[in-house]
Amino acid sequence: MxxxxxxxxxxxxxxxxxxxxxxxxxxxYAWVDPGDFPRDIGMAASIDPGGSWTGQFGPIxxxxxxxxxxxxxxxxxxxxxxxxxxxAAATAEARIGVGGxxxxxxxxWVNHPHSIAAAEYKPCQLAVASAVGLVVPxxxxxxxxxxxxxxxxxxxxxVVCKEMGHSFQLxxxxxxxxxxxxxxxxxxxxxxxxxxxxxxxxxxWVPKRRDIxxxxxxxxxxxxxxxxxxxxxxxxxxxxxxxxxxxxxxxxSDVASAIQxxxxxxGLAYGALDFTLTPGGTWVFLEVNPSGEWLWLEEETGAPIxxxxxxxxxxxxxxxxxxHR
Numbered sequence: 001m002x003x004x005x006x007x008x009x010x011x012x013x014x015x016x017x018x019x020x021x022x023x024x025x026x027x028x029y030a031w032v033d034p035g036d037f038p039r040d041i042g043m044a045a046s047i048d049p050g051g052s053w054t055g056q057f058g059p060i061x062x063x064x065x066x067x068x069x070x071x072x073x074x075x076x077x078x079x080x081x082x083x084x085x086x087x088a089a090a091t092a093e094a095r096i097g098v099g100g101x102x103x104x105x106x107x108x109w110v111n112h113p114h115s116i117a118a119a120e121y122k123p124c125q126l127a128v129a130s131a132v133g134l135v136v137p138x139x140x141x142x143x144x145x146x147x148x149x150x151x152x153x154x155x156x157x158x159v160v161c162k163e164m165g166h167s168f169q170l171x172x173x174x175x176x177x178x179x180x181x182x183x184x185x186x187x188x189x190x191x192x193x194x195x196x197x198x199x200x201x202x203x204x205w206v207p208k209r210r211d212i213x214x215x216x217x218x219x220x221x222x223x224x225x226x227x228x229x230x231x232x233x234x235x236x237x238x239x240x241x242x243x244x245x246x247x248x249x250x251x252x253s254d255v256a257s258a259i260q261x262x263x264x265x266x267g268l269a270y271g272a273l274d275f276t277l278t279p280g281g282t283w284v285f286l287e288v289n290p291s292g293e294w295l296w297l298e299e300e301t302g303a304p305i306x307x308x309x310x311x312x313x314x315x316x317x318x319x320x321x322x323x324h325r
Contacts, residue, residue: 070110
């Protein structure tokens with residue numbers, strides 16, 4: 001058994017939980033934050049005639065790595081004194097050089113950074129989810145306010161506006177970033193000029209009994225029903241964690257099979273999938289976060305997610321969704 005490489009920031013409690021689970025399996029691991037390159041750690045790599053990279057990255061040799069847990073690495077840190085232009089150029093070279101060598105390692109990845117990057121595109125998520133048999137909300141994407149109004153008129157329960165990228169936007173001036181939650185909107189109030197500035201995702205509002213977070217680790221699924229007694233949490237449960245309660249639940253077999261097809265198509269060994277459960281019992285797929293948080297759900301419900309990740313990394317469970325590159 002080789003070494004599992006954990007790529008994350010130093011004080012990541014989620015990565016620490018996986019590290020502890022690896023120790024419980026008597027599995028070796030090395031924890032490296034790529035952001036420590038080049039100020040605190042170095043890399044020396046060369047390619048052999050068979051196409052494999054050998055050498056050293058920080059404390060670990062590439063040839064000793066059997067698996068990589070790609071969690072939350074930070075950005076590269078450089079010595080003081082670089083100009084902005086030099087820092088930008090150095091960052092680009094480090095990203096391609098260090099990131100490229102790591103990405104070329106033919107090991108188990110949870111998840112491979114290329115798969116994470118591809119999965120960030122929510123329109124692709126929705127297309128794949130629908131193609132594999134998951135139910136998805138009716139969706140409009142664009143910057144034409146009139147087209148959005150026409151779309152909204154066809155949705156009997158109303159519509160919501162959801163961001164497609166990171167879960168914050170920068171307010172003008174020196175203000176701190178502000179979280180942007182899913183919001184119910186009145187399409188008649190859309191201003192054509194401001195709506196035209198960029199692309200927006202408008203979806204049919206799905207009447208819900210509850211939200212469900214499904215954490216997928218290889219072939220295992222850990223489903224947790226998320227209930228709330230707040231109006232804000234009912235629209236977007238992330239907006240009011242204090243009002244939430246959690247209980248483990250089961251995934252219907254047809255939904256579980258479709259989830260596995262979705263994960264395989266997306267090239268993901270791990271994912272945090274969000275569903276809405278309608279009053280009629282339909283599971284409606286909303287999105288997947290390929291690097292989504294899960295530790296708080298393990299603490300709230302006892303779901304053994306860290307142990308499942310450790311087992312997947314060391315190869316105790318060889319799921320179809322493992323990625324060998």
